Amino acid sequence: MKSGLLLLQLLGLSIAISWAIRNLGPRFPLPATDAVALSLVLLPPLLLGIALAWRWRSLAIAANSDKANPQPADQAEG
Numbered sequence: 001m002k003s004g005l006l007l008l009q010l011l012g013l014s015i016a017i018s019w020a021i022r023n024l025g026p027r028f029p030l031p032a033t034d035a036v037a038l039s040l041v042l043l044p045p046l047l048l049g050i051a052l053a054w055r056w057r058s059l060a061i062a063a064n065s066d067k068a069n070p071q072p073a074d075q076a077e078g
Helices: 002-027 034-068
Strands: none
Touching: 002 034
16 A cells, blocks of 8 residues: 555656656757756656655655564553
């Protein structure tokens, strides 16, 4: 279930980046150089990679905190 939500979040981020490139890109006059083209091509995968790394790190931190503070299954919270 959580992986499906993550995929939906990544899809939303990808759509937002694509929309921004398509609609906001022409408003910024950028020089037509190889460096600018390369940075625009590599920016979306870089942002998605950062999002995935952030998600992986938060899951790893949550897993470590669960191991450090185990709760008995028979005790109810409250």
